[in-house]
Amino acid sequence: MGSDFLFSKPTFLEGVARIFDFSNALESYNTSSTGEEADLRALENDVATIRADFQIVLDKYLNSAEGNELVLKMGTTGLQGLEQQIIQLEERIRRLKEAKRLALQSNSENQDVVEGRA
Numbered sequence: 001m002g003s004d005f006l007f008s009k010p011t012f013l014e015g016v017a018r019i020f021d022f023s024n025a026l027e028s029y030n031t032s033s034t035g036e037e038a039d040l041r042a043l044e045n046d047v048a049t050i051r052a053d054f055q056i057v058l059d060k061y062l063n064s065a066e067g068n069e070l071v072l073k074m075g076t077t078g079l080q081g082l083e084q085q086i087i088q089l090e091e092r093i094r095r096l097k098e099a100k101r102l103a104l105q106s107n108s109e110n111q112d113v114v115e116g117r118a
Helices: 012-019 035-059 065-074 076-114
Strands: none
């Protein structure tokens, strides 16, 4: 499964304009305000991709003869372990996003105090 996470999605007209953009002036990427935010967004995208791939495996492969054989060899605990790891990653991302939100809120409140708005 490929990813176009780093690239912004142009509108139809921007896509048409890019045909004539020989200098790549219209090429744009998704940006983040900090490296940490970029890392978090990339991690979130990676985990979403892993979850989607895992779901494809569960939906298609495991309903086949080979999939049934794999389940017999691995056992359902192996699959449940993979699912647990994905859930743990999603929870870590949720906590990181909450910590970032709280840090931004705290920084904003501190800035208000410094500027005498509080």
